[in-house]
Amino acid sequence: MGNRISGTSSEARRRESAAALKERPSAQVLIIGGGINGVGTFRDLALQGVDVALVERGDYCQGASGASSHMIHGGIRYLENGEFRLVKESVVERNRLLRIAPHYVKPLQTTIPIFSTFSGILSAPVRFLTHKQGKPKERGAFLIKLGLSIYDFFSRDGGSVPKHQFLGRDKALAALPQLHQGIKYTATYFDASVHNPERLTLDVLQDGEKAGHAAGGAAGGSARASNYVSLVSMGANGVRLRDELTGAEFDFQADVIVNTTGAWVDLTNQAMGAASTFMGGTKGSHIVLDHPELLAACNGREIFFEHTDGRIVLIYPMGDRVLVGTTDVDADMSQDAVCTEEEVDYFFDLVGHVFPTIAVDRNHIVYSFSGVRPLPRHDATQPGFVSRDYRIERSVRTGEGAAATPGGKAAVVLSLVGGKWTTFRALAEHMTNDVLRELGKERKVSTAKLAIGGGAGFPVTAQAEQEWIKSHMGPGLDAGRVEGLLTRYGTRAGEVIAFLKAGEDAPLRSTRELSVRELEFMAHNEQVGHLVDVLIRRTSLAFRGLVTGELLNEIAEALGGPLGWDATKRQAEVRLAQEVLHRYHKVNVHSLVD
Numbered sequence: 001m002g003n004r005i006s007g008t009s010s011e012a013r014r015r016e017s018a019a020a021l022k023e024r025p026s027a028q029v030l031i032i033g034g035g036i037n038g039v040g041t042f043r044d045l046a047l048q049g050v051d052v053a054l055v056e057r058g059d060y061c062q063g064a065s066g067a068s069s070h071m072i073h074g075g076i077r078y079l080e081n082g083e084f085r086l087v088k089e090s091v092v093e094r095n096r097l098l099r100i101a102p103h104y105v106k107p108l109q110t111t112i113p114i115f116s117t118f119s120g121i122l123s124a125p126v127r128f129l130t131h132k133q134g135k136p137k138e139r140g141a142f143l144i145k146l147g148l149s150i151y152d153f154f155s156r157d158g159g160s161v162p163k164h165q166f167l168g169r170d171k172a173l174a175a176l177p178q179l180h181q182g183i184k185y186t187a188t189y190f191d192a193s194v195h196n197p198e199r200l201t202l203d204v205l206q207d208g209e210k211a212g213h214a215a216g217g218a219a220g221g222s223a224r225a226s227n228y229v230s231l232v233s234m235g236a237n238g239v240r241l242r243d244e245l246t247g248a249e250f251d252f253q254a255d256v257i258v259n260t261t262g263a264w265v266d267l268t269n270q271a272m273g274a275a276s277t278f279m280g281g282t283k284g285s286h287i288v289l290d291h292p293e294l295l296a297a298c299n300g301r302e303i304f305f306e307h308t309d310g311r312i313v314l315i316y317p318m319g320d321r322v323l324v325g326t327t328d329v330d331a332d333m334s335q336d337a338v339c340t341e342e343e344v345d346y347f348f349d350l351v352g353h354v355f356p357t358i359a360v361d362r363n364h365i366v367y368s369f370s371g372v373r374p375l376p377r378h379d380a381t382q383p384g385f386v387s388r389d390y391r392i393e394r395s396v397r398t399g400e401g402a403a404a405t406p407g408g409k410a411a412v413v414l415s416l417v418g419g420k421w422t423t424f425r426a427l428a429e430h431m432t433n434d435v436l437r438e439l440g441k442e443r444k445v446s447t448a449k450l451a452i453g454g455g456a457g458f459p460v461t462a463q464a465e466q467e468w469i470k471s472h473m474g475p476g477l478d479a480g481r482v483e484g485l486l487t488r489y490g491t492r493a494g495e496v497i498a499f500l501k502a503g504e505d506a507p508l509r510s511t512r513e514l515s516v517r518e519l520e521f522m523a524h525n526e527q528v529g530h531l532v533d534v535l536i537r538r539t540s541l542a543f544r545g546l547v548t549g550e551l552l553n554e555i556a557e558a559l560g561g562p563l564g565w566d567a568t569k570r571q572a573e574v575r576l577a578q579e580v581l582h583r584y585h586k587v588n589v590h591s592l593v594d
Helices: 012-023 036-046 078-079 084-100 123-130 140-153 170-176 197-216 262-271 294-299 341-354 421-439 462-471 479-501 516-525 532-539 550-561 567-585
Strands: 026-032 052-056 106-112 163-168 185-194 223-227 229-235 238-243 247-260 282-289 301-308 312-318 321-325 365-372 390-396 412-418
Touching: 012 223, 012 238, 012 247, 026 036, 026 170, 026 238, 026 421, 026 567, 036 052, 036 197, 036 223, 036 421, 052 197, 052 229, 078 123, 078 140, 084 106, 084 140, 084 185, 084 421, 123 365, 140 185, 163 170, 185 365, 197 223, 197 479, 197 532, 229 262, 247 262, 262 412, 282 341, 294 312, 294 321, 294 390, 301 341, 312 341, 321 341, 341 365, 390 421, 412 421, 462 479, 479 516, 516 532, 516 550, 532 550, 550 567
Parallel strands: 026 052, 026 247, 052 223, 106 301, 247 412
Antiparallel strands: 106 185, 163 185, 229 238, 238 247, 282 321, 282 365, 301 312, 312 321, 390 412
8 A cells, every 4th residue: 555644743752763763864774664574674674783774654554565365374375376485485484383372373274165176277287387377167075176286285384274175065054054055175284374464563663672672782883774765866865855744854875785575676776766667566455254044154263266367366254354465466656545336346255155145235344455565567468467576676876966984885776576574584584694794794693483572472272361351451451352452462462561550540431442541652653654654553443443523633632742743733633643544544533523
């Protein structure tokens, strides 16, 4: 999505982060783009002791990283494209994330409804051998069985999930009775989901900042990051950056510039004076439904299948909501990415294809979102067959107007083309190794087994979780509230709870999920730039359709103190939140502010 939000603010934590860049306007490495791949690279470089800075023109995880299908998966369909390396890496990284980020990444039982036995058995080999796409054709049981067997093989070392299972029609309908009666089989296997991608991104970012402070001492640390800072241009004094919340511009120098702006990589390179033609992203949209009958029909599983047009679609429960997606259409980068009425009709059609007796209409939609996948430029007639693999393009800015570096040399620019959520750690490792090579440095630390943020010491059994909750309860912190904090922060909830206990606190009137002091904690520690950041990326309140006018005003009031918002600013933030939710997520919230 990457929608830019403008405004003015005097917020504390975010302001301090931007000030750290202005006060020391140089680094060995500058990363442009605060999605999961940029943030993952930031963390890895910081752990190697590299002086690294990161800027993001909007909020962290605001673009494609925050508009994903919330899946951590191997990508079984990529096998047909011959992308065995990518699938193997994805399966290995899926298993790894289940271990190092257990607070956010959870096993996801996935069922594929199958309507034929041998469909696609001729077209798939032709596509694999010739890379010709041909007419979309639904896969039958034989092809799916073959793909899942390869999938299981890739998981054999260090596997964290069970092997797949096939069921015939009768047993399949006994498990999922509202499935289409025309099915012949179901195939069930495990992938994983990430219910809080935005918070996982914040955890990765904060790990990087912590590593940078440990390496940089009291001088502000060797790892600095700020959201709402954009790249304007590149010149003899380095890159020109602009603080989007204050309008202030300043120059910044770096030996290596890492461009991880996703679908906007070409536009970022153009702003730096060297236009590229690497990208050819596709738009993916999703809707979130409040639909108890559909939720029950899924029986706790993701329903994952190929529609008749060859596109992969999914229906799966997230808490008490159901996520339905995804579309895959060529993106117009001149337009904001939003879920269209045609896409909504498409979603309803696919739900009917799997659960024909369940009625779904627009009244069930509580939220929608859309983003542009950072895919490579392609000539595919079917966007679903565009490679999801990634590569790194290297260039050197030379000649008149080229950026100077702290050492007086021309800057090296590394542009990331492609990449997906599941492989962000491996991708960051690859990018970091390339950067270290440019700097003449060696890797010091591997991230392969390093717990992420609140995943460190996270209770892995139900009993251990209950013990953790009981040990952190106290006045105003009953079991339900502590459980909610553990879900939101992982074991970092311990820091939040200590902050809550250190002062007077009170829950919000409009929701029991937040309190005044927790909002203060977010303001001081999580670079909140706008009210809408809390609704969409610090909590799941917007995602679940729980935003009300009273909630908007309460949060604005609670943030006003720590962020220095007067009455006029608070009203502006409420109106901005209404506009963003309506324009980009089709949510109408009426404010209590005149």
